[in-house]
Amino acid sequence: MSTPTTQTVYRLIGERTSIHNIQPSSEPIPTASKHELLIRIRAVALNYRDIAISSGLYPFYIKDNVIPCSDASGDVVSVGEGARGFEIGDRVVISFDVANLYGPQRDWTTGHGGPIDGMLRQYIAVPAAAVVKVPGGSEAPQSYSELASLVCAGLTAWNGLFGVQPLKPGQVALFQGTGGVSINGLLLAKAAGAKTIITSSSDEKLAYVQKKFGADHVINYKTTPDWASKALELTNGRGVDFVLENGGAGTIAQSIKSIAFGGVVSVIGFLAQAKQEEMPDVAALAISRGCIVRGVTIGPVQMLEDLVRFVGNKGLRLPVEKEFGFSRDDVVGAFEYLKSAQHVGKVCIKVD
Known part of the structure; x- marks a missing residue:
């Protein structure tokens, strides 16, 4: 034709x-x-x-x-x-x-x-x-x-999990919210053998994500504002190895508080703002955990090829x-x- x-x-x-x-x-x-x-x-x-x-x-x-x-x-x-x-x-x-x-x-x-x-x-x-x-x-x-x-949501999640310090089986990844990046990240992390935590302000969404996508743990950040302490509790005080940070200024302090020493916080969004006088001291927080805080701007074609191959090999839906x-x-x-x-x-x- x-x-x-x-x-x-x-x-x-x-x-x-x-x-x-x-x-x-x-x-x-x-x-x-x-x-x-x-x-x-x-x-x-x-x-x-x-x-x-x-x-x-x-x-x-x-x-x-x-x-x-x-x-x-x-x-x-x-x-x-x-x-x-x-x-x-x-x-x-x-x-x-x-x-x-x-x-x-x-x-x-x-x-x-x-x-x-x-x-x-x-x-x-x-x-x-x-x-x-x-x-x-x-x-x-x-x-x-x-x-x-996969083009943006999938690749942003892949970059956050594998782009600088690759996620390993048995590690823990935390995802903020239930949008495309977080759910793609949840599926990728599960397929790679990691444990997963996801946050949301909606118990209904959290229950749905846990049932449909197999999140290991869920946290309602509205009823648990200090969700980092809950993440530490769920990891026996060690902290999570990866955070996909969707909120930005309003949530970065909690993300770094929840991270394990040497972990990776990938900043991918700016949905939660903070007043200037309430801006966290990110430099001091990062030093306190010895962690990597990096901005993620999607990813290159080479990385997209890796993602598409991984999704195909795992048969992920x-x-x-x-x-x-x-x-x-x-x-x-x-x-x-x-x-x-x-x-x-x-x-x-x-x-x-």
């Missing part, structure tokens, strides 16, 4: 003040240039970053009338000259940052859905070097939405809570649902 010549594309039109400024248009389908792949996008996974960008809250540069969203999976429909290792029909995921092939991210200028156009469309041409093939192809158990969720369609009402509804924070796991859009 021949590829059509036009596609539906969603852009943030005009002022970035509301998710309701996302509007569809018909645009030409690009061609795969040398060393590029043309990919039919099949699913897009949403992140809090997409809400921040559409609402004018994102602190980095965003191009005008940007195509939002950074996380997608799909099928290769055309292979450009010199693009090795791919064939038409391959299932693939596309890296967040087309320039970050290995090592640390250098800047914020080449991430999809912000400084460059993103994934909320039907077709995209991208450098083959920024694409990872899914082992097993159509036989792999993961859906397109599950695969799309990834945490997609809800899928929306590709009509404008559905797209806006998906953003609104993510913003409501009702979800456990990932919110995705199926691109038809």
